[in-house]
Amino acid sequence: MTHRFAKTERGRAEIANRGAKLPRSARNLLLIIDGSRAASNWVELIHGATSADIDLLLAKNLIEAVQVEAAKQAAPKQSLEAAIASLSYDQLYGLLTSQAKERLGLVRGFKMVLDVEKCSGAAELQALAVRFVGMVRDVQGEGAARKMQSALGVVAA
Numbered sequence: 001m002t003h004r005f006a007k008t009e010r011g012r013a014e015i016a017n018r019g020a021k022l023p024r025s026a027r028n029l030l031l032i033i034d035g036s037r038a039a040s041n042w043v044e045l046i047h048g049a050t051s052a053d054i055d056l057l058l059a060k061n062l063i064e065a066v067q068v069e070a071a072k073q074a075a076p077k078q079s080l081e082a083a084i085a086s087l088s089y090d091q092l093y094g095l096l097t098s099q100a101k102e103r104l105g106l107v108r109g110f111k112m113v114l115d116v117e118k119c120s121g122a123a124e125l126q127a128l129a130v131r132f133v134g135m136v137r138d139v140q141g142e143g144a145a146r147k148m149q150s151a152l153g154v155v156a157a
């Protein structure tokens with residue numbers, strides 16, 4: 001089951017009102033389902049859920065099929081290293097020094113700027129940029145790391 005589904009207005013109302021008598025597995029699917037994954041992925045996440053639960057939610061008009069943009073599906077995933085390698089030394093230097101304090105805080109950011117200054121070539125700066133993204137992930141979480149990767153030019157699938 002590779003189709004993707006999202007809640008309808010009726011589905012959102014059902015979550016709030018609990019009017020329909022849904023089996024627990026179908027209700028749990030209704031709570032979490034959105035268009036970000038295929039229906040089979042959602043079914044695997046819910047203990048006891050089957051494709052019959054998806055069919056039930058569809059029959060009651062609580063979910064609807066959604067189209068995933070073809071461009072989004074076809075977009076190639078670019079690695080962090082490849083994206084960083086495509087930036088010039090000056091671009092990478094400017095980006096790291098401007099983002100260090102904001103992303104890592106005053107002390108860690110200052111240390112990062114010092115590390116940037118110590119880099120003697122593009123290869124060292126590129127390796128530091130990869131480390132920087134990991135540090136951002138540790139300090140601010142995955143969302144901030146994705147934003148930083150996007151700023152570095154990473155194309156996510």
